[in-house]
Amino acid sequence: MATRLAASEDDLPxxxxxxxxxxxxxxxxxxxxxxxxAPLSTVDVPVELPVASADAAPRPAEPVFVTLTADLSLRVGDRAVTLADLPMELDIVTRMKRDTRLYISADRSVPYGEMMLVMNRMRGAGYLKIGLVGIDEAGTEAPTPPAVSAP
Incomplete structure (x- = not known):
């Protein structure tokens, strides 16, 4: 049997x-x-979407317009209201009919958050049929709100 008695210097550390x-x-x-x-995981399907050519929904005889102007003043029809008084004014104008379609028209410069405050107040009052007024491709508004004169 062989035993090592002393450490030798030829060992590697x-x-x-x-x-x-x-x-x-x-x-x-x-x-x-x-x-x-990565390129295989993305789906790129070329689709040519058709142009919507459906006629606009029939316009009610007396539409209710809620207008939000550039200075953030609020009007229902031609009457100026505050955000707190909006549900009460809508109840008066619609004769408490919650299924009446309401149209919101807002100035282009109105912040999105302010527009959502108005819509949330209307939805909180029970008015769920809310339409947005915009400019169509021909350059005319659809539906057209009544002229509003400054007080």
């Missing part, structure tokens, strides 16, 4: 450093896999 070469190889393989798989 223990290597405690991490070999990063296999790590880099794995990362490069994963990069190649994702580079190949």
């Amino acid at each position: 223990a290597n405690v450093d991490i070999n990063i070469t296999p790590f880099i190889d794995v990362i490069l393989v994963l990069l190649i896999i994702f580079m190949v798989a």
Whole structure:
């Protein structure tokens, strides 16, 4: 039997450093896999959508317009109201008929949040049929609100 009695100088020291070469190889393989798989995961189907040519819904005899002007003043028809008084004024104009379609027209410069405050107040009062007034392709508004004069 052989035993070592003393440490000799020809022993190599223990290597405690991490070999990063296999790590880099794995990362490069994963990069190649994702580079190949990413374009395959997106669906690009060319679709030519048809132009909507449906006629507009029939306009009520006396539409109710809620107008939000550039200075954030609110009107129902031609009467100026506050946001707090809006549900009461709508009840008066619609004779408490909650299924009446209401039309909102707002200035282009009105912030989206202000428009949503008005719509939320209307929905909170029970008016769920709300239409937005905009300009159609021919350049005319549909439906056209009545002329509003400044007080």
